[in-house]
Amino acid sequence: MILVVDYIIPGNMSYPRILIDINKLKHNTETCVKLARENDISTIAGVTKVFCAYEPAAKAMMEGGLDFLADSRMENMKRLSELPIEKMFLRLPMPSQAEDVVKYADISLNSEIKTIKALSESAIAQNKVHKIILMIDLGDLREGFYYDHKEIFFNSFEEIVRLQGVKVIGLGTNLTCYGGVIPEKQNLCKLVDFKNQLELKFGVKLEIISGGNSSSVHLLGKEQLPGINNLRLGESIVLGNETAYGQRIENTYDDCFILEAEVIEVKEKPSVPTGKIGLDAFGNVPSYVDRGVRKRVICAVGQQDLDSVNLTPMDKDIIVLGASSDHLILDTTDSGNNYQIGDIIDFKLNYGGLLRAMTSEYVEKITI
Numbered sequence: 001m002i003l004v005v006d007y008i009i010p011g012n013m014s015y016p017r018i019l020i021d022i023n024k025l026k027h028n029t030e031t032c033v034k035l036a037r038e039n040d041i042s043t044i045a046g047v048t049k050v051f052c053a054y055e056p057a058a059k060a061m062m063e064g065g066l067d068f069l070a071d072s073r074m075e076n077m078k079r080l081s082e083l084p085i086e087k088m089f090l091r092l093p094m095p096s097q098a099e100d101v102v103k104y105a106d107i108s109l110n111s112e113i114k115t116i117k118a119l120s121e122s123a124i125a126q127n128k129v130h131k132i133i134l135m136i137d138l139g140d141l142r143e144g145f146y147y148d149h150k151e152i153f154f155n156s157f158e159e160i161v162r163l164q165g166v167k168v169i170g171l172g173t174n175l176t177c178y179g180g181v182i183p184e185k186q187n188l189c190k191l192v193d194f195k196n197q198l199e200l201k202f203g204v205k206l207e208i209i210s211g212g213n214s215s216s217v218h219l220l221g222k223e224q225l226p227g228i229n230n231l232r233l234g235e236s237i238v239l240g241n242e243t244a245y246g247q248r249i250e251n252t253y254d255d256c257f258i259l260e261a262e263v264i265e266v267k268e269k270p271s272v273p274t275g276k277i278g279l280d281a282f283g284n285v286p287s288y289v290d291r292g293v294r295k296r297v298i299c300a301v302g303q304q305d306l307d308s309v310n311l312t313p314m315d316k317d318i319i320v321l322g323a324s325s326d327h328l329i330l331d332t333t334d335s336g337n338n339y340q341i342g343d344i345i346d347f348k349l350n351y352g353g354l355l356r357a358m359t360s361e362y363v364e365k366i367t368i
């Protein structure tokens with residue numbers, strides 16, 4: 001087992017850090033794009049928010065054949081601005097950011113007339129027509145016009161299509177994120193029904209019917225989804241997971257992003273603390289498994305950068321015990337590796353872990 005990686009440029013070693021494998025990320029994108037296109041999804045938005053739209057990673061995704069890059073934060077949208085691809089703003093805009101939304105996004109997802117009016121006015125001021133996708137809440141109870149309040153939606157639609165600065169190019173939905181509702185033919189059909197009714201009633205053409213995020217990927221290859229022609233994919237591309245049932249997507253990598261942390265203490269200690277137990281640093285009552293005296297390793301990374309439940313050591317024999325703000329505590333007794341001070345330990349990250357570690361300014365980001 002090699003602990004010291006040899007591709008590091010001397011003087012450029014700063015830990016903790018995330019190694020981003022650009023080629024693997026591009027490969028994952030290609031796999032997801034192919035899978036979607038084979039199932040009549042004609043346009044795909046690649047979602048960059050989990051890695052804070054770090055530009056080299058966003059570029060790799062773009063090169064994997066996406067039609068749009070999409071993000072939910074304005075700071076991230078600005079990072080994407082140099083890339084030659086259409087951009088989509090995912091979170092419902094704040095009315096106060098209307099000007100930036102029009103400036104940095106070609107398309108935004110919307111559900112509130114007041115905001116759409118602000119976007120329209122900003123677009124007119126910037127001599128643009130801003131494209132919008134109207135969100136329909138199919139029951140997951142996050143954003144969107146509620147599917148069962150059809151009259152409210154149709155009345156709003158009538159008002160929106162009259163605005164000069166915005167053009168409604170489609171409908172979208174977001175599922176699984178809040179309520180855990182799984183996308184199925186049954187609920188997604190309602191989105192297509194709305195499209196058909198609106199086109200008939202208002203004489204408009206709605207090009208994009210955006211059927212959700214990585215939780216819709218499980219339908220590809222299984223269910224025909226007539227009418228759904230766009231998906232917005234983050235986790236499926238970045239980690240190779242479909243997120244309705246948590247299955248791996250074939251022909252994808254789960255290690256495009258690897259966290260490296262440096263060992264700062266190695267000692268044999270009991271597994272159970274000595275003394276009366278109060279609350280830990282985060283106000284929780286800690287609990288311990290007594291495994292006897294164990295070899296404990298501390299890495300210099302902590303809760304400020306990640307949650308210890310969101311990472312998996314590449315060395316499968318390491319047990320993650322927990323983390324305080326700046327210390328990650330591991331049990332390496334069962335590992336064949338004799339970890340020493342200054343060694344680097346590698347971890348895979350799940351979605352939450354990656355989001356937090358990429359957001360942390362204390363974690364270096366490096367592409368390989």
Ligand SMILES: *Cc1c(COP(=O)(O)O)cnc(C)c1O
Nearest residue numbers: 047090174213214232233234235
């Ligand atoms: C985050 C987000 C996505 C992407 O979600 P994944 O599960 O990572 O694919 C898609 N759409 C919206 C509106 C989002 O906020």
